[in-house]
Structure formats: structure tokens, C-alpha cells
């Protein structure tokens with residue numbers, strides 16, 4: 813998948829969040845609201861979709877607050 817990252821701030825940053833385009837689908841993460849996906853593939857449900865999974869693949873888990 814083609815991933816274009818607009819914004820990545822880890823949970824340790826001030827105002828953390830992730831915004832990226834994955835195959836032209838906008839994928840956003842906001843720690844206060846959990847994963848929010850805006851995809852033509854699955855509407856605006858918060859459930860996981862291939863675009864979110866693809867983005868998670870290229871992010872270090874620590875961005876999302878995982879330890880080790």
C-alpha cells in the first residue's frame with residue numbers, strides 16, 4: 813500500500829496524534845478518541861481496516877504508547 817504520512821507525534825509529545833493517507837484513504841489516530849478511520853472501504857466505523865493495519869506496520873509501537 814502507498815502510505816503518505818502527514819503528521820506523527822507520539823504519546824509522549826504535546827498534542828499527540830497521527831494523520832496519514834493510506835492508498836488515498838485518510839487515517840487518523842487521536843489518543844483521546846482511539847483509532848478513527850475515514851475510509852471509503854468501511855465507512856466511518858472505528859473498527860480495524862487494512863489501511864489502519866498498514867499504517868501501524870510502519871509506525872514504531874512506542875508512538876502509540878506501547879512499552880518495549
Ligand SMILES: [Zn+2]
Nearest residue numbers: 851853861863
Ligand atoms: Zn480502510
